[in-house]
Amino acid sequence: MFVVEVSELCKSYGDRLAVDDASLSVERGEIFGLIGPNGAGKTTVIECIEGLRVPDRGRIRVLGLDPVRDGREMRRLIGCQLQDSALPHRIKVREALKLFASLAPGASRWEELLEQWGLADKRDAAFGSLSGGQRQRLFVALALVNDPEVVFLDEMTTGLDPAARRTAWDLIRRLRDRGATVILVTHFMDEAEELCDWLAVMRQGRIIAADSPRGLIDRFAPGINITFSSENGDLGWLEQLEPVHSMSRRGRRVSLEADSDALVAVAGALFEHGLHPADLDVNRPSLEDVFLALTGERAADEPAVSSGEGGSGGSGGQAGGGPGGAAAGHNRAESPRMIKGVRRG
Amino acid sequence: MAEVLGKVGNLTWIELKLFLREPLSLAFVFAYPLIVIVVLGGFFRDAPVEVGPLAGFDMMESYVPAYIGLVIASVGLLGLPVHLAGYRELGVLRRFRASGLPPWALFGSQGAVTLAMAVAGGAVLVVTGMAAFDTGLPQSVAGVAAAFMLTVFCFTAIGTLLGAVMPNARSTLGFGLILWFVMMMLSGTDGPLPAMPGWLQTVAEALPLTHAVRALQYPWVGLGWYWEENLVLLGAGAVAWLLAARVIRWE
Numbered sequence: 001m002f003v004v005e006v007s008e009l010c011k012s013y014g015d016r017l018a019v020d021d022a023s024l025s026v027e028r029g030e031i032f033g034l035i036g037p038n039g040a041g042k043t044t045v046i047e048c049i050e051g052l053r054v055p056d057r058g059r060i061r062v063l064g065l066d067p068v069r070d071g072r073e074m075r076r077l078i079g080c081q082l083q084d085s086a087l088p089h090r091i092k093v094r095e096a097l098k099l100f101a102s103l104a105p106g107a108s109r110w111e112e113l114l115e116q117w118g119l120a121d122k123r124d125a126a127f128g129s130l131s132g133g134q135r136q137r138l139f140v141a142l143a144l145v146n147d148p149e150v151v152f153l154d155e156m157t158t159g160l161d162p163a164a165r166r167t168a169w170d171l172i173r174r175l176r177d178r179g180a181t182v183i184l185v186t187h188f189m190d191e192a193e194e195l196c197d198w199l200a201v202m203r204q205g206r207i208i209a210a211d212s213p214r215g216l217i218d219r220f221a222p223g224i225n226i227t228f229s230s231e232n233g234d235l236g237w238l239e240q241l242e243p244v245h246s247m248s249r250r251g252r253r254v255s256l257e258a259d260s261d262a263l264v265a266v267a268g269a270l271f272e273h274g275l276h277p278a279d280l281d282v283n284r285p286s287l288e289d290v291f292l293a294l295t296g297e298r299a300a301d302e303p304a305v306s307s308g309e310g311g312s313g314g315s316g317g318q319a320g321g322g323p324g325g326a327a328a329g330h331n332r333a334e335s336p337r338m339i340k341g342v343r344r345g
Numbered sequence: 346m347a348e349v350l351g352k353v354g355n356l357t358w359i360e361l362k363l364f365l366r367e368p369l370s371l372a373f374v375f376a377y378p379l380i381v382i383v384v385l386g387g388f389f390r391d392a393p394v395e396v397g398p399l400a401g402f403d404m405m406e407s408y409v410p411a412y413i414g415l416v417i418a419s420v421g422l423l424g425l426p427v428h429l430a431g432y433r434e435l436g437v438l439r440r441f442r443a444s445g446l447p448p449w450a451l452f453g454s455q456g457a458v459t460l461a462m463a464v465a466g467g468a469v470l471v472v473t474g475m476a477a478f479d480t481g482l483p484q485s486v487a488g489v490a491a492a493f494m495l496t497v498f499c500f501t502a503i504g505t506l507l508g509a510v511m512p513n514a515r516s517t518l519g520f521g522l523i524l525w526f527v528m529m530m531l532s533g534t535d536g537p538l539p540a541m542p543g544w545l546q547t548v549a550e551a552l553p554l555t556h557a558v559r560a561l562q563y564p565w566v567g568l569g570w571y572w573e574e575n576l577v578l579l580g581a582g583a584v585a586w587l588l589a590a591r592v593i594r595w596e
């Protein structure tokens with residue numbers, strides 16, 4: 001059973017199509033991530049699911065409920081941290097938590113949330129006097145105050161310091177381990193990779209890929225990049241190795257693009273040729289490479305790019321050329337419907 | 346039902362505290378009427394009303410209920426709508442809605458806050474009048490209470506309507522201030538209405554505060570209930586409430 005099901009969702013603002021035929025499904029007890037460039041439509045999708053916006057077309061079910069028709073019932077079961085919202089400036093942290101707890105029958109964990117989210121010493125501070133990160137943490141705490149079954153977090157960790165971000169991750173994992181389902185939007189790829197069980201990538205209103213973080217990396221940024229330093233001018237034999245695709249040099253620095261299992265072969269060959277570089281390094285592509293490959297470097301707000309896409313060329317770096325180009329091709333080919341197929345039958 | 350009351354009650358309690366933390370609203374609810382009545386009292390102490398239906402009654406005795414009306418109008422035209430529009434502008438309304446706060450709970454809490462402020466402001470006026478100018482309590486407590494409730498009903502509705510349609514807090518404050526000044530000057534709180542030229546009287550008759558002041562003054566001085574004015578307040582309030590519920594924008 002899917003906890004959240006969205007099929008063929010469309011939403012326009014005036015004549016601007018913000019979400020274009022997006023479909024996704026979220027399993028119970030998972031952390032589901034939605035990533036994509038600014039303006040891709042992530043918040044719009046989330047707010048349609050939360051029942052804050054009425055879709056133009058498409059079907060949404062949250063715990064079997066229709067967010068528009070059964071909004072009241074649904075809101076008891078979900079918790080929302082919105083990307084843009086605020087509280088009255090003069091309200092105190094404690095008052096806000098108490099107020100929102102009072103809106104949810106049976107919620108009484110607000111004292112505990114105050115502690116967990118590091119707001120205990122700010123309990124009597126006015127909302128207006130909180131720092132950006134403290135506000136953000138308060139909003140997350142407010143989203144959790146009714147013990148929700150499904151939690152929506154739209155850029156939860158924006159503005160948090162690194163330590164607070166780690167704490168937030170831990171708390172979110174704990175939430176999942178207690179059986180809650182978490183749907184989050186993030187621009188931090190390390191967060192998505194670390195935290196999410198399943199990811200959907202949005203671009204220009206469409207969901208262009210969906211998989212586990214590992215799966216996305218394997219599909220869209222396969223291969224590794226091996227580097228080392230050598231004085232030896234003739235290394236042509238390295239390129240002859242089966243898993244090595246290409247080699248480039250900058251001064252003493254040698255860089256190989258290769259299959260993900262190439263390290264042993266390369267190391268073996270180096271050893272055989274009597275080379276023992278002390279700085280042999282492997283860069284495995286991360287989700288960030290997938291993101292750049294899939295969404296291009298251009299902002300989604302710009303008109304759609306038709307050809308000569310900049311995804312790989314300029315970035316130069318590790319996962320560059322090959323994988324980037326392949327992914328860009330994939331991106332155009334992959335339709336939302338195919339993604340539904342990819343996604344668990 | 347208990348749950349429903351709980352929601353409105355909690356929100357009302359917080360809103361009340363927020364209102365009291367807002368210097369502008371405090372100034373309009375407590376300071377302004379207090380200052381005016383003390384100054385006016387200095388001028389008109391023991392003078393009788395000279396013209397109009399209240400001719401012969403003590404001037405200060407007519408001012409106290411009139412200023413109670415003005416306090417209610419201040420909350421309704423300034424405090425409430427600026428507050429609501431600010432909530433929309435900031436995204437607080439979105440936040441509330443996402444938490445499943447029903448609109449009527451928001452409206453209900455605004456009404457309750459207005460009522461509480463009106464009672465507090467009214468009490469300040471009555472006590473000041475009694476202490477400094479020998480004014481008394483209403484001749485008909487029930488009549489004044491009814492007119493008081495209807496005035497609150499009417500101005501909460503107007504304030505909610507304003508707050509529901511105005512784009513942001515600043516424009517709401519500007520518009521509210523204009524309405525407030527016009528009502529303050531034309532509705533009989535600051536000068537005898539019958540002395541105004543005909544066209545101004547026509548404008549004055551179109552203002553809800555004019556009707557509220559009469560509905561409050563008559564039973565106060567002992568002329569009995571002013572049914573027609575009470576009905577006007579009820580009708581105007583009902584229309585404004587319905588409009589507000591239809592047009593309210595959450596963001």
Ligand SMILES: Nc1ncnc2c1ncn2[C@@H]1O[C@H](COP(=O)(O)OP(=O)(O)OP(=O)(O)O)[C@@H](O)[C@H]1O
Nearest residue numbers: 013016018036037038039040041042043044045083
């Ligand atoms: N209230 C609105 N009125 C008009 N257009 C809007 C509105 N909200 C969003 N849009 C437009 O819809 C598109 C999608 O916006 P959305 O907020 O869903 O993007 P997002 O993926 O959440 O972006 P970000 O990462 O910057 O938060 C954008 O082009 C945006 O300009």
Ligand SMILES: [Mg+2]
Nearest residue numbers: 042043044083
């Ligand atoms: Mg967004």
